[in-house]
Amino acid sequence: MSMAKTLVKLQALACVAILAALSPLLVTAALLWKLFGKLFCLSSSPKSIVGEVAVVTGAGHGLGRAIALELADKGCHIAVVDINMTGAESTVKQIQEKAKVRAKAYKADVSNYLELVQLNRDVVSDLGPVTVLINNAGILLHRNSVDPEPAEVQQMINVNLAAHFWTRMVFLPTMKAMRRGYLLTISSLAGLFPLPYNTTYTATKAGTTAHMRALRMELALEQLKDIHVCTAMPTFLEANEEVTHLTNEIKISNLYPLISAKQAAHRIVDGMLRGEREIMLPGLAALLYRLMSLLPVSWQDRGMVLASGSRFKQFCALRN
Numbered sequence: 614m615s616m617a618k619t620l621v622k623l624q625a626l627a628c629v630a631i632l633a634a635l636s637p638l639l640v641t642a643a644l645l646w647k648l649f650g651k652l653f654c655l656s657s658s659p660k661s662i663v664g665e666v667a668v669v670t671g672a673g674h675g676l677g678r679a680i681a682l683e684l685a686d687k688g689c690h691i692a693v694v695d696i697n698m699t700g701a702e703s704t705v706k707q708i709q710e711k712a713k714v715r716a717k718a719y720k721a722d723v724s725n726y727l728e729l730v731q732l733n734r735d736v737v738s739d740l741g742p743v744t745v746l747i748n749n750a751g752i753l754l755h756r757n758s759v760d761p762e763p764a765e766v767q768q769m770i771n772v773n774l775a776a777h778f779w780t781r782m783v784f785l786p787t788m789k790a791m792r793r794g795y796l797l798t799i800s801s802l803a804g805l806f807p808l809p810y811n812t813t814y815t816a817t818k819a820g821t822t823a824h825m826r827a828l829r830m831e832l833a834l835e836q837l838k839d840i841h842v843c844t845a846m847p848t849f850l851e852a853n854e855e856v857t858h859l860t861n862e863i864k865i866s867n868l869y870p871l872i873s874a875k876q877a878a879h880r881i882v883d884g885m886l887r888g889e890r891e892i893m894l895p896g897l898a899a900l901l902y903r904l905m906s907l908l909p910v911s912w913q914d915r916g917m918v919l920a921s922g923s924r925f926k927q928f929c930a931l932r933n
Contacts, residue, residue, distance in 0.1 A: 659886035663688030666741045670723050671750030673700025676850060679878035680747055685712035692736040693718045715740055723750045724771035726779040733783050744794040746784045748777050758810040766813050773817035777824055793839040797885050798825050800846045805902050843885040847877050847894040
């Protein structure tokens, strides 16, 4: 038995050694392919979603509203979902002013599975079967970042993470039956670059990113290649007055300019329709993430603290 275990370990080490030896070649090939595609415009054209029905959660304001408007521009009928009905109805009004599509506001708590089941019934009755799902609803900040109330922590987990399982359970079966669709999750760069004093947010966003990676593998195994799963990971956006104020106070914008909700929505929807699997905003973050992942964890931690530690101390002071 010990000899068998030793052979398995040697086999695993050999695989790692081969991968390590091939890594420079694979990285070079990937970069050349990316450059070649840019130079000769080989990237996939965006697919048409004219006449499709999209559910956009958290669409009563900010990025969710901007994505709903972007999808409507492309001819998609929109179910505007938010817990704030006033905001949802305002989004519907803006859609109707600029696009000749059907749009309707729905009030639903995305962390409540039964409400989502009813939401699906209502949307199918009003607009048709859902083939585009945008999981955007989320909570960013606790009232007290250092010592949040347990109920606040649980609520963030329910909305930012658990809700993505419920929407998947409710809306994905229709896409599987029709063998087509789009499932877009709005995660965050915080899921890759941890935010101190925002551990719940960081953990939930890391969870949604991992969830979508696993789902892509499942759909590949089931040969459902026309159901596209995409994860968007933006940095802080100019989409929320409180967040914009905070980031200006602690000078996060000195590290990289804030991106507007409209710019982010255009990039995200375009990438989703081109079949991209993960979208990081700004794009520079993708390169930074890959370079940092090569370093020892202790170096990664020190680098993050040196680069932004003082700003997060200011953030903590402002939030408490």
